[in-house]
Amino acid sequence: MAKQTAKITFDKETYLKWFEIMMLVRRFEEKCAQLYGQQKINGFCHLYIGQEAIVAGMITATTKDDSFITAYRDHGHALALGVTPDAVMAELFGKATGCTSGKGGSMHLFSKEHNFMGGHGIVGGQIPLGAGAAFAEKYKGTKNLNVCFMGDGAVRQGALHETFNMAMLWKLPVIFICENNGFSMGTSVARTTNVLDIYKVGSGYEMPSFQIDGMKCEDVHNAIKEAADRARNGDGPTFLEIKTYRYRGHSMSDPATYRSKDELGHYKTLDPLETTKETILKNKFATEKELEELEERILQTVAKSVEFAENSPFPEAGKLYEEVYTDEYPFIMD
Numbered sequence: 507m508a509k510q511t512a513k514i515t516f517d518k519e520t521y522l523k524w525f526e527i528m529m530l531v532r533r534f535e536e537k538c539a540q541l542y543g544q545q546k547i548n549g550f551c552h553l554y555i556g557q558e559a560i561v562a563g564m565i566t567a568t569t570k571d572d573s574f575i576t577a578y579r580d581h582g583h584a585l586a587l588g589v590t591p592d593a594v595m596a597e598l599f600g601k602a603t604g605c606t607s608g609k610g611g612s613m614h615l616f617s618k619e620h621n622f623m624g625g626h627g628i629v630g631g632q633i634p635l636g637a638g639a640a641f642a643e644k645y646k647g648t649k650n651l652n653v654c655f656m657g658d659g660a661v662r663q664g665a666l667h668e669t670f671n672m673a674m675l676w677k678l679p680v681i682f683i684c685e686n687n688g689f690s691m692g693t694s695v696a697r698t699t700n701v702l703d704i705y706k707v708g709s710g711y712e713m714p715s716f717q718i719d720g721m722k723c724e725d726v727h728n729a730i731k732e733a734a735d736r737a738r739n740g741d742g743p744t745f746l747e748i749k750t751y752r753y754r755g756h757s758m759s760d761p762a763t764y765r766s767k768d769e770l771g772h773y774k775t776l777d778p779l780e781t782t783k784e785t786i787l788k789n790k791f792a793t794e795k796e797l798e799e800l801e802e803r804i805l806q807t808v809a810k811s812v813e814f815a816e817n818s819p820f821p822e823a824g825k826l827y828e829e830v831y832t833d834e835y836p837f838i839m840d
């Protein structure tokens with residue numbers, strides 16, 4: 507059923523952390539858009555701007571030992587998990603110092619150190635992989651879980667239905683999160699399905715399923731925390747439909763003419779960076795000046811990441827066949 511999570515009070519550190527994560531992702535990606543225009547970044551590039559409250563809430567509701575997987579709109583997830591702006595920017599430039607050694611680009615960010623399992627270009631392809639990572643945790647008897655993100659378009663993929671069935675049967679410790687930004691490329695949700703409340707798809711598998719406001723870090727945190735507790739207690743998966751909006755086009759080549767300015771304007775009035783800033787100021791968690799200084803530090807970090815990427819070498823041709831296959835199965839062998 508649709509869920510309005512109970513209000514709980516969050517402390518100063520949590521609000522400042524949310525604000526910092528969201529500000530980093532926003533300013534980093536604004537720079538990406540500029541660099542794409544200058545052809546410094548090439549290939550596919552999908553911006554996350556507008557959806558930042560989801561990764562901010564995810565970070566405070568999970569632990570570093572959990573694993574994370576998503577589709578190609580992955581810059582926000584990587585940065586929130588702590589992959590450095592240098593390593594992400596270098597990857598976008600296709601440089602050897604990138605987090606995927608310059609071989610993945612925007613859609614295939616990856617970091618074993620941060621338990622970030624990508625960055626996947628096949629719509630829905632990451633859903634069984636996320637369940638597999640959760641299976642490995644259960645097999646090894648840990649209390650860790652996998653957070654598996656997808657877009658609304660991925661919910662129509664057969665892989666989701668097969669995965670939901672097995673994940674419920676085996677009560678896997680996984681949180682499936684649909685970031686419903688209203689569109690699959692240029693196609694609205696209403697043009698692809700009769701089930702507009704996507705969370706209801708989980709009920710066919712009796713999976714606990716909820717609809718969450720993705721413009722509020724508080725609601726996202728509460729919903730993921732509750733789902734994480736369920737997973738760690740051995741009660742299996744949860745499906746969260748987190749309603750959000752992307753301010754930019756599907757990718758850099760999409761002018762987004764299929765939606766109205768009013769619709770975009772409405773979501774901008776709910777902007778999570780602005781509302782979080784208001785809460786911080788209202789509760790005197792920081793002053794306006796301190797937030798400006800934080801933003802300035804972030805702008806410098808982003809500028810430094812561009813310099814780092816520009817000054818890094820491209821991968822050597824001989825490295826092409828390295829890091830493609832592994833001969834040890836990474837998740838179930840110790």
Ligand SMILES: Cc1ncc(C[n+]2csc(CCOP(=O)(O)OP(=O)(O)O)c2C)c(N)n1
Pocket residue numbers: 577579627628629630656657658659660661687689690691756
């Ligand atoms: C199996 C497959 N079919 C089609 C595509 C082409 N494609 C790339 S992105 C996309 C839209 C997916 O939208 P959604 O899952 O809602 O994610 P969002 O882009 O909104 O984050 C499609 C159809 C693909 N990459 N993979």
